[in-house]
Amino acid sequence: MPNSATAAGSIETTTALLMEELPQLEQHQQALEKDLAAVTERLESVRSALTALQALSTVAIPAPRSEVRADAGEAVQPAVATPEAEPVSEAVPVAAPETETETEAEAAPETETATAQDAPAQRARRATAPGRKSTAKKTAKPAAKPAAKPRQAKKAGTAKKTTAVKAPKARKTAAKESSPAPDNTGGLTDQVAAVLARNGDTPLRARDVAKELGRDDTTGAINTVRSTLDRLVATSRARRAGRGLYQAAPAN
DNA sequence: TCTTCGCCACGTTGCTGTTG
DNA sequence: CAACAGCAACGTGGCGAAGA
Structure with missing residues (x-):
C-alpha cells in the first residue's frame, strides 16, 4: 500500500518536527515562568520597600530637624537599596538556570528563605511558621x-x-x-x-x-x-x- | 471503555505549649 | 522534668469527571 507508506512518512516528518519544536517550547515556557516569578518577587520587594518608606516618613515627621536628616538618610538607604539590589532588567534574564536560582534566593530573602532551608530543617520551619501555636491555638480548628x-x-x-x-x-x-x-x-x-x-x-x-x-x-x-x-x-x-x-x- | 487528573476525606506523625 | 493536649502537616485511599 503506497498510501500507508506515505502516511507513515508524513507521521515521521511531523513527529520529527514536533520533537524539534518541543525543547524550544519548553524553554520558552520556562523562560516565561521565570519572568513571572521575577516580576512577582520584584513586586513584593517594591511593596515592602514602599511600606518601609511610608513608615519612615510618618515616623520622621515628629522628629527634630537635625535628627530627621540623619534618621532619614540612614534609614532610607536600606529601604531604597532593596529595590535597587535587584533591577528588573537583571531579574528577568530569560532561561538562565543558574542565575534564576540566585535571583529567586535573593529576591525573597525574608519571606521564602525558609523554602531553601526546608531540606535540612523542615521541622525547624514549622516551628518558625508564623502564628502556628500559641496564637492560633484554639481559634481555628473546625471547618x-x-x-x-x-x-x-x-x-x-x-x-x-x-x-x-x-x-x-x-x-x-x-x-x-x-x-x-x-x-x-x-x-x-x-x-x-x-x-x-x-x-x-x-x-x-x-x-x-x-x-x-x-x-x-x-x-x-x-x-x-x-x-x-x-x-x-x-x-x-x-x-x-x-x-x-x-x-x-x-x-x- | 480505559486511563489520567483533580479533589476530598481520614488516619498518622511530629512539634510546641501547658500543667503537675 | 515528664506527661498530656492541641495543632498543623503529611501520607494514603478513594471517587467523580474528562479525554483518548
Whole structure:
C-alpha cells in the first residue's frame, strides 16, 4: 500500500518536527515562568520597600530637624537599596538556570528563605511558621471536619471498601508501569513539574509548590498538589527528598 | 471503555505549649 | 522534668469527571 507508506512518512516528518519544536517550547515556557516569578518577587520587594518608606516618613515627621536628616538618610538607604539590589532588567534574564536560582534566593530573602532551608530543617520551619501555636491555638480548628460525614457515608458503603480496595490500586500500578512516559498534558502536573524544575536542587514542600502556582493555601489545594507530586514521583519526573519534600528528578 | 487528573476525606506523625 | 493536649502537616485511599 503506497498510501500507508506515505502516511507513515508524513507521521515521521511531523513527529520529527514536533520533537524539534518541543525543547524550544519548553524553554520558552520556562523562560516565561521565570519572568513571572521575577516580576512577582520584584513586586513584593517594591511593596515592602514602599511600606518601609511610608513608615519612615510618618515616623520622621515628629522628629527634630537635625535628627530627621540623619534618621532619614540612614534609614532610607536600606529601604531604597532593596529595590535597587535587584533591577528588573537583571531579574528577568530569560532561561538562565543558574542565575534564576540566585535571583529567586535573593529576591525573597525574608519571606521564602525558609523554602531553601526546608531540606535540612523542615521541622525547624514549622516551628518558625508564623502564628502556628500559641496564637492560633484554639481559634481555628473546625471547618473541614463536618464535611467528613457525607464522605463517611460513601466509605460506609462497606462492600466497596473491602472489594475495591485492591482493584484501584492494581489498576493504578498497572497503568503506571504500562505507561512509563505518559502525560504531557499542560495541566497541573506540568505546572508542578515546572516549579520543581525551576527550583532545581532545592527540595520543595507541596505547600510551597502550591504557593508558587498561585493556588489557595487550603488543605484541599495542597493535597491536590501533593497528589500530583506523588504522580510525578511515580513516573520518575520527580523524586522525594524527604518526608514531604519533593525535588526535580535528576536529569538522566 | 480505559486511563489520567483533580479533589476530598481520614488516619498518622511530629512539634510546641501547658500543667503537675 | 515528664506527661498530656492541641495543632498543623503529611501520607494514603478513594471517587467523580474528562479525554483518548
